Amino acid sequence: MRSGVLLRLYIAAVFVFVFAPIVTSMVFSVNSDRFPTVPLGHFTWDWYRTAFARPEVWTAIQNSLIVAACAATLSTLIGFATAYTDYRYGFRFKTAYLALALLPPTIPVVIMGLAMLAWLGRLGLSGTLTGIVIAHTVMAAPFAMAICRLRLNQMDAALEPAAWNLGATQWRAMRAVVIPFCAPALVSAFCLTAAVSFDEFIVAWFVSGLNKTVPVMILEILQGNVDPQINAIGTLVFLTSMTLVIAAQLLIIRRSST
Amino acid sequence: MPSRTDVYKYVWRLPLILWQGLFFVVPLLLMVAMSFWLVRNYRMTPDFIFDNWERMLTRGYVWNAYEVTFLRATVAAALASLIAFPASFALAFRVSETTRRWAIFFLIVPFFTSYLVRVYAWQVLLAESGPINAVLGFAGLGPFTMLNSGFGAMVGYMTLVLPLVVILQTFSLAAIDKNLIEAAANLGAGAAQRLFNVIIPAAKVGLILGAVFAFILSFGDFVSPFYLGGSKPPTLSILIIDTTKSGQQWPRAAVVAVMMIVTLFVVAFAAVGAAYGRRNG
Numbered sequence: 001m002r003s004g005v006l007l008r009l010y011i012a013a014v015f016v017f018v019f020a021p022i023v024t025s026m027v028f029s030v031n032s033d034r035f036p037t038v039p040l041g042h043f044t045w046d047w048y049r050t051a052f053a054r055p056e057v058w059t060a061i062q063n064s065l066i067v068a069a070c071a072a073t074l075s076t077l078i079g080f081a082t083a084y085t086d087y088r089y090g091f092r093f094k095t096a097y098l099a100l101a102l103l104p105p106t107i108p109v110v111i112m113g114l115a116m117l118a119w120l121g122r123l124g125l126s127g128t129l130t131g132i133v134i135a136h137t138v139m140a141a142p143f144a145m146a147i148c149r150l151r152l153n154q155m156d157a158a159l160e161p162a163a164w165n166l167g168a169t170q171w172r173a174m175r176a177v178v179i180p181f182c183a184p185a186l187v188s189a190f191c192l193t194a195a196v197s198f199d200e201f202i203v204a205w206f207v208s209g210l211n212k213t214v215p216v217m218i219l220e221i222l223q224g225n226v227d228p229q230i231n232a233i234g235t236l237v238f239l240t241s242m243t244l245v246i247a248a249q250l251l252i253i254r255r256s257s258t
Numbered sequence: 259m260p261s262r263t264d265v266y267k268y269v270w271r272l273p274l275i276l277w278q279g280l281f282f283v284v285p286l287l288l289m290v291a292m293s294f295w296l297v298r299n300y301r302m303t304p305d306f307i308f309d310n311w312e313r314m315l316t317r318g319y320v321w322n323a324y325e326v327t328f329l330r331a332t333v334a335a336a337l338a339s340l341i342a343f344p345a346s347f348a349l350a351f352r353v354s355e356t357t358r359r360w361a362i363f364f365l366i367v368p369f370f371t372s373y374l375v376r377v378y379a380w381q382v383l384l385a386e387s388g389p390i391n392a393v394l395g396f397a398g399l400g401p402f403t404m405l406n407s408g409f410g411a412m413v414g415y416m417t418l419v420l421p422l423v424v425i426l427q428t429f430s431l432a433a434i435d436k437n438l439i440e441a442a443a444n445l446g447a448g449a450a451q452r453l454f455n456v457i458i459p460a461a462k463v464g465l466i467l468g469a470v471f472a473f474i475l476s477f478g479d480f481v482s483p484f485y486l487g488g489s490k491p492p493t494l495s496i497l498i499i500d501t502t503k504s505g506q507q508w509p510r511a512a513v514v515a516v517m518m519i520v521t522l523f524v525v526a527f528a529a530v531g532a533a534y535g536r537r538n539g
Binding site for chain 2: 010218219231238
């Protein structure tokens with residue numbers, strides 16, 4: 001029994017470590033000290049006020065939202081198509097196909113950044129938001145594929161053939177059976193890939209040029225000095241991606257437990 | 259002429275091949291090719307020369323960086339596995355199904371939440387006059403220098419990988435057939451024997467997978483060694499960024515990148531072999 005209590009305390013300690021940076025960032029974003037320490041200074045909205053008075057912050061937010069929305073849409077479409085192919089078909093070179101689908105997240109982002117910079121530069125896309133969207137889609141599509149594949153696992157294998165037997169074409173069965181069944185997974189994949197794109201900064205930094213996204217801007221502020229404005233912007237970034245990730249998970253959990 | 263079935267089939271199969279072929283495979287191949295290019299007067303020209311390789315592979319600082327990066331990633335993988343294990347064990351065996359689900363739920367959230375901002379928060383927390391040293395100061399300890407050191411970098415690596423390692427370990431531990439453990443207990447195996455002879459071998463795949471992901475992520479990470487480790491000594495990813503950002507030396511950066519990819523492949527294959535090979539050896 002005592003070991004049970006100890007183990008619970010241990011779990012709590014791990015969670016404290018994992019969430020400490022998120023919580024402190026939020027606390028320091030409303031704390032008056034430039035170099036925060038204990039005891040805390042007084043409560044203030046000043047860092048938010050200074051951060052959001054800068055027009056470049058708003059431009060960055062706008063860039064991030066555009067990139068995240070486009071990259072998430074593309075990732076979700078590609079991820080779903082790939083998951084369906086894996087679910088439905090067996091073919092030669094399928095192992096290579098699946099490797100192509102799942103490999104990108106294992107390549108270090110710094111290397112992706114360099115490779116993207118070189119290739120997008122040749123295509124004349126470096127320094128554009130389009131370039132960032134392309135790179136983020138490559139990186140996020142595997143997550144969308146995984147989510148859609150898990151959902152397809154839960155679909156009765158006889159469901160689609162049943163629709164065909166009733167006279168539906170493959171396209172009709174896809175529209176009337178498969179897509180409605182996968183709808184929560186599609187929304188969930190969209191949210192999660194949007195979060196991946198919204199938080200990605202290395203490749204975006206290599207590729208972006210003057211079109212900065214929010215994390216790229218944070219990276220550049222960080223290269224200067226300690227600046228609590230980062231906590232204010234960071235809190236906004238945290239809240240955005242946490243909302244997206246939690247929404248993504250709730251959609252999957254709710255559906256799979258019914 | 260392709261039949262209608264073929265069209266349907268390829269509509270779903272081709273997007274991945276086209277997109278990842280054009281924007282994942284081609285860029286990586288281009289990067290490999292680039293490592294053989296010629297740089298003269300700050301201009302790159304396609305070529306097939308070994309100058310960049312020779313230059314990078316004969317420089318001591320490159321190998322120092324390699325050593326530091328490999329060593330740190332190994333330590334990070336071992337440390338993350340050890341720190342995670344008791345927590346994963348407890349989540350797999352000592353809590354209810356519902357608690358486990360929620361725990362996993364909350365571990366997934368930080369994994370997809372700005373790593374950069376979390377590292378910045380550690381920078382503030384670990385500072386010489388920061389909150390942690392202030393608390394330690396009340397107890398008459400410190401102040402300790404935690405930033406710009408191997409320790410600082412390690413805190414960053416743990417921030418990056420710990421949630422994922424706990425998730426992977428928990429899944430594999432929770433999947434163990436409980437009857438197996440009970441049978442061992444009935445046959446007189448003590449707690450330590452059950453752990454080392456039954457539980458760990460049965461969860462081997464997940465444990466190794468967790469360690470490998472920790473290695474891969476730490477090996478390629480640039481943020482922690484830069485902002486918490488003080489970038490001295492530089493790691494390979496810092497080297498890539500410095501080389502890339504300082505003018506047209508992309509081919510040299512590409513050499514380092516290829517070294518990293520080869521290393522990761524070797525490590526990943528060795529680990530997969532260890533995880534799935536010789537089950538009853």
